[in-house]
Amino acid sequence: MLVPMILYRKLNFSYSIPVMLVLLMILPIYLSAQDKDRRVRIRELGYEIGIYSPGPYNAITDVEGVRVGHVTLNRGSDVRTGVTAVIPNSDMDTYSVVGAAFTIHGNGEMTGMSWTNDSGYIESPIMLTNTLSVGAVHEGVVRHLKYISLPIVGECYDGYLNDIRGLHVRPEHAIEAIETATVGPVDEGCVGAGTGMRCYQFKSGIGTASRQIPHDQGGYMVGVLVNANGGRRHQLRIDGVPVGQEIPDLLPFQGKDGSFIIVIATDAPLTHRQLRQLCLRATHGLARTGTPSTMSSGEFVIAFSTANKIPRQTDNKVLSLSMLQNQNLDVLYQAVIESTEEAIYNAMTMATTSVGKKERIVHAIPIDRLQKTMKKYGY
Secondary structure, rough: OOOHHHHHHOOOOOHHHHHHHHHHHHHHHHHHHHHHHOOOOOOHHEEEOOEEOOOOOOOOOOOOOOEEEEEEEEOOOOOEEEEEEEEEEOOOOOOOEEEEEEEEEEEOEEEOOOHHHOEEEEEEOOOEHHHHHHHHHHHHHHHHHOOOOOOOOEEEEOOOOOOOOHHHOOHHHHHHHOOOOOOOOOOOOOOOOHHOOOOOOEEEEEEEEEEEOHHHOOOHOOOOEEEEEEOOHHHOOOOOOOOHHHOOOOOOOOOOEEEEEEEEEEOOOOHHHHHHHHHHHHHHHHHHHOOOOOOEEEEEEEEEEEEEEOOOOOOOOOOOOOOOOHHHHHHHHHHHHHHHHHHHHHHHOOOOOEEOHOEEEOOOHHHHHHHHHHHHHHO
């Protein structure tokens, strides 16, 4: 809107009436063009995924104590990468949290999974980055922590847009992501580890969502954060609508499928075994978006509960943990499925069209065409 007004102010007053009429005619066209480029979360478009309501931020940080930090490297013509940190609680130096991890398909890497599943604990920040920067981020976590631990670092391939062999992510970037992590709203799309990612052959990146369990069913919070980087266009479905088939153009060269890294947080008191069940349910949310998880993709899920604090140093030989009864898990399963699905959509609708290595372009999903498609199917 500023452009038409600036033009009007610069014109001679004697021409103001006819010029103003012209400006009034072109203003709707201009605003329409601006509207096409706006990036919004899927819920802001009026599409409510599932049956449960989101938390205040509709983010993984709705789980009290959880923080998220990003370092985005978007430099020159070919650096499109970064680091994202998820901090499970406010005092990792003193307490661990109960956790579990699961591999949907193993064509990728998430370090620290073996110890997470053998110990049942998560003792360090959960880090996300690109495929060839796992070592640098791992080193950064080791340098940051005041204690010895096996860092958790999950990767996705961003080499289509990013000069991945340039190894631009350094240990200092991991440290910065951890130290700048905050509660509250989470930046999404082309940020942090999601800077160079693409999903269903649209630009994507980091997405997050949450669900508040009704008070009479426990009142617990579930939050999910996803680095979305896989799937073919024709597979994409949004709340069941075959959006990918309705928008078959704007395709980059595909190459191999990428990966999805899914992080689940909850304040429900769960054991390692129960958290593993949440990890399994994330596969349902992922599948609802369309991907079958192909041979060239790697999908990893990690979950933790903030309800039980596990002291890092104690003289007690026996620890007492609270545990939700199994018959009360179904609502959490539903919340994980909904949050995972919505987080992937947010990763796409919040991302912007990006140009990277070798002048390659990955287009963002066009919001106006998405809305037209959803309307066509009764939304």
